[in-house]
Amino acid sequence: MRQAPCVILNEPQLAENIGAVARVMANFGLSDLRLVRPRDGWPQPRAWASASGADWPLDEARVFDRLEAAVADLRLVLATTARPRETELAVLTPREAAASLAEAAEQGWPCGLVFGGERAGLTADDIVLAKGVVTIPIDPKFRSLNLAQAVAICAYEWRVLEEAGPPPAFGPRTAPAEHAELMGLFGHLETELEAGGFFHPPEKRPAMIRNLRAALSRAELTDQEVRTFRGVVTALSKGRGRVLAKLAARRKETRTGEDS
């Protein structure tokens, strides 16, 4: 049995919907529920009332302050959205997403599906935390899909594959890095780029960060590659610092020489 993906609800609003999500997770064999900033706090008795007995995902639900923290231990994260924004991330159908999750689970990698809140869905900044975007094929004439229904479709596609048995093994692949490591790399890179005056003009900063993160997320870096890239960032930034220091020192020497 492959470990089922966890479900991460980012800023969910209605406790009834959280309960309905737990119920449908149980229907399709999922159990790891994570909540990021639930609007009305947690726990909420109304969630249990609407779960129709699927209590265990609620009993063991974990609450996080930030989406980054909720995905920190995962090695494959997919984000669902009704409208794929301008992003360089792969856009997957629920079926393709399930295949991707099943392949990762087959390797023993913890995986997760992120769902936005009822009102606004996920922001572009949330989405680039994921390796890919899942879009449910909604009729464009009526896009308002209930949160638990979105979870149902994705969980159902997982279950169909789970029942069909494991996909053919291609031998072990190196695991992609934990998201916490990836976030560490992003933070490191962005701090150094900031220091280097990269984000210019300042109003383009958020979009520039998103584009960078999307490109790096897509690469599905391994732990070793994350370490390598952090070395790259350090080498570039501190290295340039050293070069500047040397240049400054040399100029000073020259000037001193001229003075003497």
Add this chain to the structure above:
Amino acid sequence: MRQAPCVILNEPQLAENIGAVARVMANFGLSDLRLVRPRDGWPQPRAWASASGADWPLDEARVFDRLEAAVADLRLVLATTARPRETELAVLTPREAAASLAEAAEQGWPCGLVFGGERAGLTADDIVLAKGVVTIPIDPKFRSLNLAQAVAICAYEWRVLEEAGPPPAFGPRTAPAEHAELMGLFGHLETELEAGGFFHPPEKRPAMIRNLRAALSRAELTDQEVRTFRGVVTALSKGRGRVLAKLAARRKETRTGEDS
């Protein structure tokens, strides 16, 4: 664009669920909603409140006293159930059901999906009104699937096929009969069998009727074939009546001859 299947809710209980069904129908491009004996009557304002703006399936929903009447104009009916009972009907996954519905819709045949009420689902008698049974691959550890979620999975699978375009055409097939015609045949057959003492012992009558109906439903009889079979029933029953009448008349003659 193929005509989407209608959704028939048999004895639905909660107006909120009817509204949630309308919403998810709209999400996936379905609009023809039919209600058989809704518990709290119809219309129910709470249904509109929970449809989140998907009003049109509710505005145009039709209410029926009997499931037979709700499916009377359809040429392909599939029934959903969590537990396939002992039945000789085909058991389909939601994906296979969608393929079957799409193929029928491609021929221009009105189709429908029947869903049971929240508490008890469909009875064995309801199910044999259908040509096949759809079973959603639920985790056996937690089978309590919300009604709107069941509709969502089936409607989603329809939508996936709809987006993928029409299936390859195999040329027009003769349409299966309208269900009203089929019901007429069943009623005719069962009345004649009753008169002929077929249902013996009496406690086995319901199961015997179900088995007959399942077998005939599976055959997907055309209008012409239904007429043919009604002729068969008439010929067998009235024909035997004629034979009996002749025999009786002959015996009478013989007796009269003896008397004279």
